Amino acid sequence: MKLRYAPSQSTGIKMMGDSSQRTLRLQRGATPSIGEGRQCMLAAVIILVWVCALARADGQNTPSRLPDDTPPEYTSIKRFPQNLGGNFLAIFSTKNIAPLLIGSASTGVISIWDEDIKEHFSVQDGSSSVGKAGSTLGSLYVVAPVVGGLLLAGNRSQNNRFNSFTYSLAQGLVIDQGINQGLKYAIGRTRPDKSNDQSFPSGHASTSFMFATVLQRYYGWKAGIIGYGVASFISIARVRENKHWASDATAGATLGYIVGSSVCRRTGISIRGAKFSIAPTVDLAHQRVGVLITPN
Numbered sequence: 632m633k634l635r636y637a638p639s640q641s642t643g644i645k646m647m648g649d650s651s652q653r654t655l656r657l658q659r660g661a662t663p664s665i666g667e668g669r670q671c672m673l674a675a676v677i678i679l680v681w682v683c684a685l686a687r688a689d690g691q692n693t694p695s696r697l698p699d700d701t702p703p704e705y706t707s708i709k710r711f712p713q714n715l716g717g718n719f720l721a722i723f724s725t726k727n728i729a730p731l732l733i734g735s736a737s738t739g740v741i742s743i744w745d746e747d748i749k750e751h752f753s754v755q756d757g758s759s760s761v762g763k764a765g766s767t768l769g770s771l772y773v774v775a776p777v778v779g780g781l782l783l784a785g786n787r788s789q790n791n792r793f794n795s796f797t798y799s800l801a802q803g804l805v806i807d808q809g810i811n812q813g814l815k816y817a818i819g820r821t822r823p824d825k826s827n828d829q830s831f832p833s834g835h836a837s838t839s840f841m842f843a844t845v846l847q848r849y850y851g852w853k854a855g856i857i858g859y860g861v862a863s864f865i866s867i868a869r870v871r872e873n874k875h876w877a878s879d880a881t882a883g884a885t886l887g888y889i890v891g892s893s894v895c896r897r898t899g900i901s902i903r904g905a906k907f908s909i910a911p912t913v914d915l916a917h918q919r920v921g922v923l924i925t926p927n
Contacts, residue, residue: 697795697848698899706798706901708786714898718802721893722810730892734885742878749823753873765868768861769835771808774842778804795900796849800842803894807841807887808834814886824873833875836866836883837890844891849900862887 704710741748754762767773778800785797811834820831839862847855866880875883 697895701795701897701899701901703901705898706795708782711802715802715805718894718897719806721897722806722889724893724896726896727889727893730885730889734881734888738878738881738885741881742876745876745878748870748877749873753823753871761864762868762872762874765865766835766872766874769839769865769869771834771838774804774838778842792849792900795898796845798901799845799849799891799894799898802898803841803845803891804838806894807837807890810886810890811837811883820876820879822874823876826874830875831879831882832886833866833869833879833883835869836862836875836880837887839865840884840887841891842887844888845895848892848895 705714707714778797781797782801785794788794788797811832814832815829815834818831819828821828822830840859843855843858843862846858862884866884869875870877870880
């Protein structure tokens, strides 16, 4: 076997054999190069444009068009399981047809270049700082406690919008994870790094885009742009970390968007009213009239 070293090339050492040629790649550093950073930024811009197309198809050109008179039962902690059923059925609304078609078409088109994206964008050996940060930020071990804490805070809050926002987040997280995990086991797609058969769709992408969609619906596009920017970063990080194909992330983002939109449309902004009730009382035996104040 002949050994040939090309000093002008910094990508690796080439070993030439009689019947095959192999390339040994040096492990890339943890910090992405300027070219790789531009690739990440370009991917983020493409994702944001894609989200805008989904929102336009869904009729969300205004910051928020949520119903502001939904029953207080829709944000009741005691009725959380019952509301899960209602919000799950809301996913099958005809309003989700356009986003589903756009997302499915995008997933199918991007799947054609899955191998090319993996070859030129993903880290093949080791990991990167971008991949580690995104994987941690979008992990269920991080998102679930945050959403749980927000739910408790919202339940104590006097702000009806914040209360409904946190309730929608919690409902969306449970529904999103239920559908996501079911699809993972049903489809059984192998991850790019061969670690397991739960690649499709990306759970990180679906959770983060669900979070961003709920944030946008309740607090407008200024907050939504930040949310979708973070969700894009997390999705790109998972592809770069070689944990997902690009089409996995697209499918996950579509699922998260549909779940978030559906939950928000049904939950709306629930007006819970006062914390106590007042009722007149009459005591005929003692000929007294009074007022009874009862905490709700």
